[in-house]
Amino acid sequence: MSPVLLGIFTIVLGVAGCVGYFWASNLILDKVIFPAKGPNAGRNINRANMVRPWLFLFPALFVLTLYLGYPVIETLRLSLMERVPGGSEFVGLANYSQMLDEPKFWEALRNNMLWLLVVPAASTAFGLLAAQLTDRIAWGSIAKSLIFMPMAISFVGAAVIWKLVYDARPIETEQIGIINAIIVAAGGEPKTILTIPFWNNFFLMIVLIWIQTGFAMVILSAALRGIPEETVEAAIVDGAGPFQIFFKIKVPQIMGTIVVVWTTITIVVLKVFDIVFAMTNGQWETQVLANYMYDKLFRANDWGVGSAAAMVIMLLVTPILVWNVYNARKEMK
Known part of the structure; x- marks a missing residue:
């Protein structure tokens, strides 16, 4: 069956x-379990109305349990097991101990922490700056579309684009990478940027910042538009300048939205994999946790340590998710 027909059929x-x-x-529910007839008709109707919402929720709960709940439990189980001839055996925390003894794990954890420090802050800052500036120019809608456009590109696609930007060729050949073309035009020698330890992590981060700035801009632009004009007009009357209005009037009023954007990008950063995998494959000290997990699961065929790495990622993401849910519920009250 063709993909189109299969999609329509599905x-x-x-x-x-x-x-x-x-x-x-x-x-x-209405005819068999709680029939609306007889002496208990009123009570049955009330019971049916209490059960009915769960009937509507059941498909979603079932799918969430099947595709989210079960994998978490199974991953936890696998992280406590070790493959042996003919099956597997329980080894407790041995996989976690082995993982903690590996330098590559600490390299991945260190790089993830570096990504956490840079990417959410830079993406949120650039998004806020873009939201403020595009609201003040006539062609702001076009500018927003251009800034948001990278969000439509997959992480792998973006990685391929930026890998070409960083590309280095021998000095006697024409450079196709923009950065090395500028370096050579200025009289320098081309550099393999992605192989420079430590600094190559920042060049990888630029790709995710480029993508997430559009997301931050859209959310923060909506928040800025929701600020009451009266507060801004009152500040202008009091003699406040543009910077004072922005930092002391606008930013405090949208701080909740800024935190949500920040934490959302933080979750993306903790799970980053595609960019590193497509550009360096974790080489030259660019390993991150998701890439480390992939290497253990699918290359080393060590699903015990790989599952342990997956649990570490989940433990790092969970507090941020809880914080986001808590803030969302607090704002709804």
């Missing part, structure tokens, strides 16, 4: 299945 089957499920479940 959509039709999915929609029909959902409609059939809701129709049949409500019919069974």
